[in-house]
Each structure stands twice: as C-alpha cells, then as structure tokens.
Amino acid sequence: QVQLVESGGGLVEAGGSLTLSCAASGIISSNNPMGWYRQAPGKQRELVAVTSSGGGTNYADSVKGRFTISRDNAKNTVYLQMNSLKPEDTAVYYCNYWVRWSDMNYWGKGTLVTVSF
Secondary structure, three states: OOEEEEEOOEEEEOOOOEEEEEEEEOOOOOOOOEEEEEEOOOOOOEEEEEEOHHHOEEEOOOOOOOEEEEEEOOOOEEEEEEOOOOHHHOEEEEEEEEEOOOOEEEEOOOEEEEEEO
C-alpha cells in the first residue's frame, strides 16, 4: 500500500513563497509519475505540476514560471516550490502518485495553501 503525506502549507501574503513536500511510503517506483493537484473552494481538482521518469515535468499554464516541481527518488519525496504566489493560488494542494501498469492513483490528504491580498 502506498501512503502520501503532504506538508508545508500555510498562510502567505501575495508575492510570497512556499515549498510543499510530499513523502511517499510503500512500494514506490521512480518510473511512476508523482505530482501535485489543487482544489479551490467550489472548483474541480486540477493538475498543478507533475514529474515523470527521466525528470520530465509538466505544468499548468497558470503556474508556469512561478512553480517548480522536483523529486528526490532516494527519499521518495516530491517537492513543489511556489514563488510569486497569487490569491488565486489559494487551494488545498494534493500529492499524487500514479502507478502506470495498474492505472492506480494514490492521493495524500492535502495541505491548505492560503494566499492573502
């Protein structure tokens, strides 16, 4: 069984920075993608950033140039460095691990990021 635990959320002023971390436990393969999604109040969960095997990354247009995803395979941890935060970045941020061969998705419980004006 895979467990994901996020940390690093909090309250920050617009223009500020935060770094989220997600520690994975269980059977983790570096060949499977890990990423971050977010869900704002009243909205659907959306992709923020994902990193796949070989270091490839993909970002939502709304965060390109501001957010950076990275992964430490030795620690089974994925990070999300968030800079130049905007109030519209306010959401619960969820860590995701996708097992390719089974199409199984694992989710963390989420961490709240609140960006004030």
